[in-house]
Amino acid sequence: MFIAAMIGVLITMLMALVRALSGPTVFDRILAVNMFGTKTVLFIAVLGFLSGRPEFLDLALVYVLINFIGTIAILKFVRFGKVETA
Amino acid sequence: MDLIVYYASWALLSCGAFLCAVGGLGILRLPDFYSRQHAAGITDTLGSAFVLIGLMLQSGFSLNAAKLVMILIFLILTSPVATHAIAQAARQSGLEPKVVAEEDEA
Amino acid sequence: MSDALGLYNYWIAIFLMMVGFYNVIASGNLVKKLIGLSIFQTSVFLLYITMGKVKDGTAPILGDGYDTFSNPLPHVLILTAIVVGIATTAVGLALVVRIQEHFGTIEEDELIAQEDSP
Amino acid sequence: MIHVVDMTLLAFLALVAIAITRMTNLFATSVLTGVYSLLMACIFTVLDAVDVAFTEAAVGAGISTVLFLATLSLTTQREKPQRSPNWKALCVALLTGGALVYGTFDMPHFGDPQAPVHQHVGPHYIGVSPTQIGVPNMVTSVLASYRGYDTLGETAVIFTACMAVLLLLQHEKRRDEQSAVEEKPDKEAMEHAMILRVQSKFFIPLILLFGLYVQFHGDFGPGGGFQAGVIFAAGIILYSLVNGLDKARQIIPPNVLHGLVAFGLLLYAGTGLASLFMDGNFLQYRALAEEATHGEHIGILLIELGVGITVATVMTSMFFSFSGRRRS
Numbered sequence: 244m245f246i247a248a249m250i251g252v253l254i255t256m257l258m259a260l261v262r263a264l265s266g267p268t269v270f271d272r273i274l275a276v277n278m279f280g281t282k283t284v285l286f287i288a289v290l291g292f293l294s295g296r297p298e299f300l301d302l303a304l305v306y307v308l309i310n311f312i313g314t315i316a317i318l319k320f321v322r323f324g325k326v327e328t329a
Numbered sequence: 330m331d332l333i334v335y336y337a338s339w340a341l342l343s344c345g346a347f348l349c350a351v352g353g354l355g356i357l358r359l360p361d362f363y364s365r366q367h368a369a370g371i372t373d374t375l376g377s378a379f380v381l382i383g384l385m386l387q388s389g390f391s392l393n394a395a396k397l398v399m400i401l402i403f404l405i406l407t408s409p410v411a412t413h414a415i416a417q418a419a420r421q422s423g424l425e426p427k428v429v430a431e432e433d434e435a
Numbered sequence: 436m437s438d439a440l441g442l443y444n445y446w447i448a449i450f451l452m453m454v455g456f457y458n459v460i461a462s463g464n465l466v467k468k469l470i471g472l473s474i475f476q477t478s479v480f481l482l483y484i485t486m487g488k489v490k491d492g493t494a495p496i497l498g499d500g501y502d503t504f505s506n507p508l509p510h511v512l513i514l515t516a517i518v519v520g521i522a523t524t525a526v527g528l529a530l531v532v533r534i535q536e537h538f539g540t541i542e543e544d545e546l547i548a549q550e551d552s553p
Numbered sequence: 554m555i556h557v558v559d560m561t562l563l564a565f566l567a568l569v570a571i572a573i574t575r576m577t578n579l580f581a582t583s584v585l586t587g588v589y590s591l592l593m594a595c596i597f598t599v600l601d602a603v604d605v606a607f608t609e610a611a612v613g614a615g616i617s618t619v620l621f622l623a624t625l626s627l628t629t630q631r632e633k634p635q636r637s638p639n640w641k642a643l644c645v646a647l648l649t650g651g652a653l654v655y656g657t658f659d660m661p662h663f664g665d666p667q668a669p670v671h672q673h674v675g676p677h678y679i680g681v682s683p684t685q686i687g688v689p690n691m692v693t694s695v696l697a698s699y700r701g702y703d704t705l706g707e708t709a710v711i712f713t714a715c716m717a718v719l720l721l722l723q724h725e726k727r728r729d730e731q732s733a734v735e736e737k738p739d740k741e742a743m744e745h746a747m748i749l750r751v752q753s754k755f756f757i758p759l760i761l762l763f764g765l766y767v768q769f770h771g772d773f774g775p776g777g778g779f780q781a782g783v784i785f786a787a788g789i790i791l792y793s794l795v796n797g798l799d800k801a802r803q804i805i806p807p808n809v810l811h812g813l814v815a816f817g818l819l820l821y822a823g824t825g826l827a828s829l830f831m832d833g834n835f836l837q838y839r840a841l842a843e844e845a846t847h848g849e850h851i852g853i854l855l856i857e858l859g860v861g862i863t864v865a866t867v868m869t870s871m872f873f874s875f876s877g878r879r880r881s
Contacts, residue, residue: 244338244339244342244343245342246554247342247343247346248342248343248345248346248380248383249554249558250346251343251345251346251347251349251350252346252349252380253558253561254349254350254353255349255350255352255353255372255376256353256565257353257565258350258353258354258356258357259353259356260565260568260569260588261357262356262357262365263584263585263588264568264569264572264585266581268362268419268424269580269581270362270415270418270419270422270424271362271365272581272584272585273415273584274356274362274365274366274369274412274415275356275369276584276585276587276588277369277408277411277412277415278352278356278369278372278373279588279591280591280614281372281373281377281404281408282349282372283591283592283594283595284377284400284404285345285349285376285377285380285381286595287595287598288380288381288384288397288400289380289384290558290595290598290599292384292387292388293554293555293558294493294555295493296493296494296498296501297384297388297393298392298393298496298498298774299494299598299603299774299775300393300396300397300400301396301607301766301767301770301774301775301776302598302603302606302607302610302775303396303400304396304399304400304403304763305607305610305611305763305767305780305784306591306594306610307400307403307404307407308403308407308760308763308784308787309610309611309614309615309787310407310411310591310614311407311408311410311411311756311791312615312619312787312790312791312794313587313614313615313618313619314411314414314415315411315414315749315791315794315795316618316619316622316790316794317584317618317622318414318415318418319794320580320622320623320625320626321418321422322418322421403759406752406756407752407756410748410749410752413748414746414748414749417746438658438662440556440662440663441662441663441665442657442658442660442662442663443560443563443663444559444563444663445657445660445663446654446657447563447564447566447567449650449653449654449657450567450570450650451566451567451570452650452653453646453647453649453650453653454567454570454571454573454574454646455570456645456646456649457574457639457642457643457646458573458574460639460642460645460646461635461638461639461642461643462632462635463632463633463635464579464632464633466579466621466624466625466628466632467579467582467632469621470573470582470583470586470621471574473586473617474570474573474586474589477589477590477593477609477613480593480597480605480609481593481596484596484597484600484602484605485600485663486661486668486670487600487601487602487670487675488600488601488663488664489601489664489666489671490664490665490666491664492601492664492666493601494601494602494603494775495601495679495690495691495692496603496689496690496691496692496773496774496775497683497689497690497691498689504601504679504691505600505601505602506670506671506675506679507675507678507679507691507692507695508670508674508675508678508695509602509670510602510604510605510692511692511695511696511700513602513605514604514605514608514692514696514779515696515703515704515707515779516707517605517608517609517612517613517779518608518612518707518711518779518783518864519707519710519711519714520612521612521613521616521617521620521868522710522711522714522715522867522871523710523714524617524620525620525714525718525871525875526714526717526718526721528620528621528623528624528875529717529718529721529722529874529875530721531624531628532624532627532628532721532722532875532878533721533722535627535628535629536627540629541628541629542632542633544633
């Protein structure tokens with residue numbers, strides 16, 4: 244059953260990745276990247292159980308933190324850096 | 330009792346995986362940025378919560394479950410704020426929602 | 436076929452290395468060059484970590500019921516290399532900022548053109 | 554199953570790398586490098602390198618993205634479009650790649666326990682470190698004790714890199730010498746982000762707390778000085794993103810920051826000297842206490858603390874010097 248969850252997460256990662264690569268606007272990319280980050284958190288959590296050693300959930304916590312900080316940094320840059328949004 | 334927990338976690342995990350996949354499909358197929366945000370919302374809240382709660386049921390009453398609770402709290406704390414900030418930045422930069430198609434139909 | 440399965444990780448590492456390499460030599464933009472350099476760097480990390488993996492092993496942290504561990508030595512080397520890598524990349528970026536301030540461009544060909552015509 | 558997951562992620566990675574090469578919008582490229590690092594960190598987790606994944610996620614997706622974006626805001630965001638692919642470069646890359654692939658055919662297969670890497674010093678560390686050092690996390694015991702010299706050198710490199718960045722960026726054209734008018738948009742925009750400010754008020758302490766946990770839990774699980782330092786720096790960077798650079802500078806004045814950069818390195822070297830004076834060799838922690846493993850514990854704790862302080866302050870002061878610079 245962890246395999247089912249893992250497949251679901253991987254498929255979602257792929258779709259978010261495609262959106263992040265294709266754009267079209269900068270905000271689409273940021274949204275997709277943010278969502279991709281959340282999915283990596285789930286990935287780490289499920290992987291721990293799948294491989295039979297679920298003690299390393301600290302990793303997933305780091306991913307949440309870093310993903311958030313990354314998104315905020317990107318947005319701050321979008322506001323002040325005069326990014327071409329297309 | 331164990332069996333109930335087992336099936337419950339099974340159901341939650343597959344529900345979560347399904348919701349994630351639906352959200353992924355949404356972010357790929359929906360027409361514009363603002364509608365795609367709805368799709369991202371599904372995966373970030375309900376999808377993640379289902380998967381994480383399913384894992385919690387698996388790990389029982391242990392340190393791992395506590396860590397999973399922390400992850401869930403962090404996700405709930407960060408993900409809506411991030412989505413909100415993205416939407417706000419998009420709005421301020423002058424990105425308009427796509428509404429033309431609907432008017433055409435009416 | 437077993438070759439393809441067993442060497443897949445190395446091939447991807449080499450592919451990434453070449454993508455990074457291509458960016459470094461083909462791109463004229465200094466920031467893009469640095470991005471290529473960091474891709475190159477990460478591919479080396481991937482190569483090391485792949486070599487450290489042991490079949491059916493787990494992370495090299497003691498725990499009840501685990502006796503096969505992956506090799507901790509590559510992990511140590513790469514862990515420090517990552518932090519040193521970002522520190523050196525930061526020096527590169529600082530140089531790029533100074534070049535932009537001094538010459539007004541970070542494109543290689545424009546920089547060379549400025550050098551040639553005093 | 555793990556094999557399949559590994560292959561899928563590696564395929565994603567290759568996809569992202571190609572996209573990075575093809576894009577000319579440097580902003581989008583930097584955003585994608587964040588994704589690239591997250592993916593790489595996932596692969597490291599799959600390959601059992603949890604400590605490395607920890608570092609890669611925090612450094613690559615966090616600090617590196619922030620530094621690249623800061624550079625872009627000071628320079629340009631669009632690469633000059635190239636005339637089609639550069640054939641000469643492509644040929645060189647393909648030839649080198651082909652030679653390397655040819656070389657891999659002699660390499661041990663993925664996960665082979667008989668590979669030369671697993672024959673010499675690796676098994677020795679795995680077998681001996683639990684009793685000799687007494688720390689469950691072998692990565693920490695190798696990093697801090699067996700290869701303590703090495704890590705001291707790496708810390709010194711980070712210190713030197715920080716000095717270089719400060720020398721390059723820390724003079725003239727500082728933002729605080731500008732008129733107050735330029736500061737205005739910064740303040741205004743962050744007042745808009747009410748929700749973010751309220752949330753960050755109780756989120757940042759959580760980050761710092763988590764950083765401390767990673768620092769001191771590094772003996773027992775994934776973590777240690779390098780990771781904790783980066784997480785700590787990430788917390789401070791988030792603070793200065795939300796509340797503005799000046800406020801962050803008030804909380805951690807540059808003098809204190811630069812002092813701490815040196816202090817961390819000195820604490821590391823000082824621990825080595827202390828063990829030298831207590832009848833051991835340089836960095837031989839077992840001399841620090843009566844009992845060998847006890848001494849190792851004290852030594853590892855101290856040098857991890859030194860590493861943590863140096864890494865945190867180096868990352869923070871690098872960020873400060875990048876974002877404190879005005880666009881020319």
